[in-house]
Amino acid sequence: MTGKTNPGNFFEDFSLGQAIAHATPRTVTEGDVSLYTALYGARFAVQSSSVFAQSIGLPRAPVDDLLVFHLVFGKTVPDVSLNAVATLGYAAGRFLAPVYPGDSLPAVSEVIGLKENANGETGNVYVRSIGYNQRDQVVLDYVRWVMVRKRNPGLAGDEPVVPDLPEAVASDELSVPEGLDLAGYDRRLAGSEYCWEDYVAGEKIDHVDAMTIEESDHMSATRLYQNTAKVHFNQHAEKDGRFGRRIVYGGHVISLARCLSFNGLGNASKVAAINSGRHVAPTFAGDTIYAWSEVLEKSAVPGRDDLGALRLRTVAANDLACHDFHYRDEQRCYQPGVVLFFDYTVLIPRRP
Amino acid sequence: MTGKTNPGNFFEDFSLGQAIAHATPRTVTEGDVSLYTALYGARFAVQSSSVFAQSIGLPRAPVDDLLVFHLVFGKTVPDVSLNAVATLGYAAGRFLAPVYPGDSLPAVSEVIGLKENANGETGNVYVRSIGYNQRDQVVLDYVRWVMVRKRNPGLAGDEPVVPDLPEAVASDELSVPEGLDLAGYDRRLAGSEYCWEDYVAGEKIDHVDAMTIEESDHMSATRLYQNTAKVHFNQHAEKDGRFGRRIVYGGHVISLARCLSFNGLGNASKVAAINSGRHVAPTFAGDTIYAWSEVLEKSAVPGRDDLGALRLRTVAANDLACHDFHYRDEQRCYQPGVVLFFDYTVLIPRRP
């Protein structure tokens, strides 16, 4: 037996300020884009049609922001979360240079926080991960924190370092794709008449549609993202695991909810920021995902009169229609059926 | 709660002559073509190989006609059939400009017929739908009619208008792709030695092969086509629905049958027309689709001695081998197991 396989990092292997250059750079292609459509039924016109994208100043249809997120995320798994119990949260995520088919994406991470958990069996690792394109432009910059197993249980007693993370990305930090001009945006072709002006803070939207998850679908997605976390793939081991079955990659649920959100947010094609998010409960094949969104905040984007920003919280629920907008009860506990909340900021056309 | 989601149109929302510009233009890519191959095992040489396509005068491998059909169909669903009980028929379908990867397809429809049903709960809506490419060339023009729910049951008593539809597209209306010249068509490479001359009207061909449908497959296909009909995706709701499970998009069965038909019709790579068709019974995951075809008619194509037309009726059956050519009984009722007939016209090389 040799030690050439990757055992993943345990909590003790991380150190504050540690820089990790992740493996497996990836050229994104039209094939990936088609698979993303086949996996989620994405319908945002900007990403669906190069002609539409060109009508608003882009060179061609950009790659869906969440596909970029999953590809960058996937690279971090072998280094960051192979021994993770769970992803606990996301913060400070910004999508910067748009990604187009043909771009090649490497990724790096920096450890920005470490905190032992009281049980002595795990610790929380905070990483800031950055995905680049082949011109060294940042395409995505985000923080996630994960609960990682210790190699050797017990408390080291190191001073915890928890980074100071913003509740949300500020609107003056949002990046607007170069050349974007929504003056010619055709809402009829996009499938929704609603502009930034039509949404109000506090508004709740039931996205109505739903999608049942199959084993083949979530595994294909997770393989496409080159995400190697074992719990998604190995039924032989998982039958004796925590849940008796494979767990769906949390990002798969994010993309399902986001694509369902088209019905009500059809012009919100551009994700500019990920503010926070949590996988409240695990998801499994056979589950049917519904979603609803609340407009948390509206903000103008400095220097732009063609678009504005909406901060949204999209909640995904399992086997639970969302007309009652389930989220948290009065004790702030997540209500049964809720599997995800995702707090993010989109750019959306203003009324001309 | 807001009204920003699309409730779909009910029978009362349609009016004669109404023009509908559908949302979600779509750039077709090589990724879509690969998925089509992975979904159905398509083997027609012209669509499989650009070198083969160039040997017959085309610039590169064209996109399968039925993939074009599904993409255009998908666009019509949110406007036409979100509240449909069933697609009742197709007619007058013509494939015009060939579609190549990179083409972007918008679609429009016109309401050409309306007819209340006697039960007062539904009505039939006839639409003529047209898909274009980015050069405003028509790529597909077809009629379908669907049974759509009324918002408010009861009879309005309006005069029914049922369009006069041809039994089949006339052979002088068939479009031959520009530049096509089958003089150099290599039947050996195409996998079939049979030409137009070898088929006779009334001939029946059992396609022998069969394909079992998985939930993941039909949902991936339907998502790829951006078809949003809820019954295909939501097991949580459908478990209490008409059939207790998700229904397979009818077009998925058309493509399965068409790809099975390669075994016996290997040179019939070009669909020129859709004459009629009917989804006789719903199809579900777990069903195994077999197919057989009857040559209904042979016709010369004006001005062409390198190719001729075959009008075919391909019948798909579920869990039923097709050596006995099941279709209708003496009372013209569809025999058990039959799920689809599809009456279409193909172009096929003539013997040099």
Add this chain to the structure above:
Amino acid sequence: MTGKTNPGNFFEDFSLGQAIAHATPRTVTEGDVSLYTALYGARFAVQSSSVFAQSIGLPRAPVDDLLVFHLVFGKTVPDVSLNAVATLGYAAGRFLAPVYPGDSLPAVSEVIGLKENANGETGNVYVRSIGYNQRDQVVLDYVRWVMVRKRNPGLAGDEPVVPDLPEAVASDELSVPEGLDLAGYDRRLAGSEYCWEDYVAGEKIDHVDAMTIEESDHMSATRLYQNTAKVHFNQHAEKDGRFGRRIVYGGHVISLARCLSFNGLGNASKVAAINSGRHVAPTFAGDTIYAWSEVLEKSAVPGRDDLGALRLRTVAANDLACHDFHYRDEQRCYQPGVVLFFDYTVLIPRRP
């Protein structure tokens, strides 16, 4: 009923020296590459990133060698193995010109051996199959032999001809892609620090990871390869067949094992030769595939100091973790759980 469908060849239909030009040339695209990633989670950096590929002298990311193998194999099925009971072995396989998206691949085979089996019901057919690109360069040249049913049982008594096949492809017959120069190979980006020097003959590597097979996955793969063998697709017939269910295409298991082998062989991105292989037991949906590899041999590659060759035997096991390296018992019988051995030669960077 007509005879226009392909009944496949039976043992009596093959003759020594017979040349078969296979149908269905195929243009490989980025869509196929994405699907390969989605099917197996392939992570070799050279195939994943065009920028990485260019850093080692290639024009862009090449198509995975095993995807090329499956595409060429698929073409041979309608002519060689439609009536096969099993593929018995592979030998003398060499990957020559690299394949890039856009290449179009036809294939031919020659019958190089024939041997009746004593039961009079089957015979073994040995074919040498060659895949080409559109510039008539050989991309793959390999031998496989299959047990094929006789049309008419009984012994003809013909002298058996069994080709003399090498145990392994000699290292001076390995082809190195034109322009390849591993001087700039970045092992960190590739995800493994191990070079040719770090492996020793006899070394065993447990690849740790595992993948559960779904019906949709193996059928999608097999359809993508345009492989038409009925046993993979038709549950209605297979429920009454040998195993009561669909059989997974053996090549699907080869690719699963190969992609699992990344964990331990992360720099072995180039398959140069297939020496031998055997599908020891059939595989079905629901099976979880694990894999381990033994380094059988190390050899220098003439004229190259940037890379060396490793002859590997990768063993795949079903529902059996591989830390005990199960393969054969003392009587040389395959141990329970073993489903595949695959003996092949990879090129891997030497330490600079």
